[in-house]
Amino acid sequence: MTRIDAKFADLARRGKKAFVAYVMAGDPNYETSLEIVRGLPAAGVDVIELGLPFTDPMADGPTIQLAGQRALEGGMTLTKTLALARAFREGDQETPIVLMGYYNPIYSRGVERFLVEAKEVGIDGLIVVDLPPEEDAELCLPAQAAGLNFIRLATPTTDDKRLPRVLQNTSGFVYYVSITGITGAAEAQAGDVGPEVSRIKSASGLPVIVGFGVNSPEKSRAIAEVADGVVVGSAIVGKIGAGESVADVLAFVKTLADGAHSV
Numbered sequence: 001m002t003r004i005d006a007k008f009a010d011l012a013r014r015g016k017k018a019f020v021a022y023v024m025a026g027d028p029n030y031e032t033s034l035e036i037v038r039g040l041p042a043a044g045v046d047v048i049e050l051g052l053p054f055t056d057p058m059a060d061g062p063t064i065q066l067a068g069q070r071a072l073e074g075g076m077t078l079t080k081t082l083a084l085a086r087a088f089r090e091g092d093q094e095t096p097i098v099l100m101g102y103y104n105p106i107y108s109r110g111v112e113r114f115l116v117e118a119k120e121v122g123i124d125g126l127i128v129v130d131l132p133p134e135e136d137a138e139l140c141l142p143a144q145a146a147g148l149n150f151i152r153l154a155t156p157t158t159d160d161k162r163l164p165r166v167l168q169n170t171s172g173f174v175y176y177v178s179i180t181g182i183t184g185a186a187e188a189q190a191g192d193v194g195p196e197v198s199r200i201k202s203a204s205g206l207p208v209i210v211g212f213g214v215n216s217p218e219k220s221r222a223i224a225e226v227a228d229g230v231v232v233g234s235a236i237v238g239k240i241g242a243g244e245s246v247a248d249v250l251a252f253v254k255t256l257a258d259g260a261h262s263v
Contacts, residue, residue, distance in 0.1 A: 003096040003124045004149050004172040007046055008207045008228070018173075018229025019044055019220070019260040020209055021253055022100065024051035024067035025084050026076025027240055033071075036240070037088050039250045041095045044257025048088075049127070049231065052081055052101030059129045063234040066241055078105045078114075082121045089122035098151060098172075100127040103139065111139055115146040125149035125172045133165045140169050153177050154200050156192075163203055173207040174200055175231065178214070178223070194226035201228075220259030230260050 001009075011018055021040055026033050040048055053071040057064065085097055099118065106114045106128070118126075126143055133140075133152070140150040149172030156179070158166055167174065178193050197208045210223050211231030223230045235256070239249045 002147065002149050002172065003094065004047065004098070007096050008173060011046065011229075012207075017224040017227070017260050017263050018046045018207065018209060019224075019257040020047040020049055020098075020211070020229060020231040021045040021236055021256075022049035022051060022064075022211075022231060022233030023240070024053060024064065024071050024237060025081040026053055026071030026074055027051075027067040027237065028070050028243075029074045030076065030080060030084065032240075032246060034084050034087055035246050036249055037084065038091060039246065040253060041092060043250045043253040044261060045095070045253065046229070046257075047096045047098060049098045049100045049233065050081065050085065051233075052078065052099055052105060054102045054105060056104075057102065061234060063238050063241065067237045070241070078109055082117055082123075085118075085123055086121040093122075096124040097122060098125040098127055098149075099123050100129075102130050103128050106139065111142055115143060115148065119146055119148065123148065125151050127151045127153070127175060129153060133168060136169050144169065144171060149173075151175055154196075156196065160199075163200065167200075167204045167206075170204065170206065173209050173228070174204055176200060176208050176210045176227070177212045178210050179212050190222040190226050193223060197227045214256075217255045217259035220256045221262055224260040224263040230256075232256050 053068040053076050143150045151172045152166050152170040153175050155177040193210055201208045207228035209229040210227040214223050214230050214232050215235040220230050
């Protein structure tokens with residue numbers, strides 16, 4: 001059982017919804033990024049999604065694209081991202097970390113080497129948005145064999161014919177993309193999301209966490225009412241990009257987490 005599995009089992013026992021926060025590793029710099037990540041659990045974050053900076057983030061809107069650019073310009077690399085996770089683990093052995101990004105940096109490093117290092121520094125799961133199920137042998141199956149969850153995205157266009165293939169080797173949770181578009185482009189609507197969450201949950205038996213388009217405590221609560229939890233990324237990353245203090249960023253995160261946890 002991974003930390004992700006244990007976290008969702010504990011939340012289910014307590015009748016609680018999950019709050020997941022996404023931040024870009026190295027944004028705006030390594031030291032500030034590490035300080036923010038270290039503060040997330042106390043702000044109510046159940047699972048941390050740690051973005052891996054990449055030059056061509058096809059699923060991300062301007063806010064997260066700019067965060068990736070800031071991180072890369074500051075010298076952030078896959079090696080430093082793993083180091084950041086290791087530094088976080090020095091003070092927290094419980095909060096799950098999901099590394100979210102694109103396949104190119106992992107492929108360049110070598111899958112076997114990457115998985116050994118990721119496991120060693122305390123990464124619990126992967127979301128690799130540009131590897132479809134047809135390529136499961138490339139990374140998904142080796143990751144699961146190494147003891148990491150491989151978390152798949154489902155979207156409003158994932159129909160009943162496609163869904164079983166998407167879910168086939170998914171573990172940990174399913175990430176439901178609430179909108180057809182990039183991150184930060186539109187607001188999620190609970191009335192649209194609810195039926196899709198039920199459909200995916202009945203097909204997978206896994207927790208379904210909703211992301212893209214959740215940007216306020218009210219929206220966090222509304223989506224948590226129809227899902228097993230919510231992910232917020234662009235709204236948090238936007239605060240970091242605007243130069244807000246670490247304390248103010250974490251205070252904002254807490255309002256979002258409180259919204260999800262109030263259900």
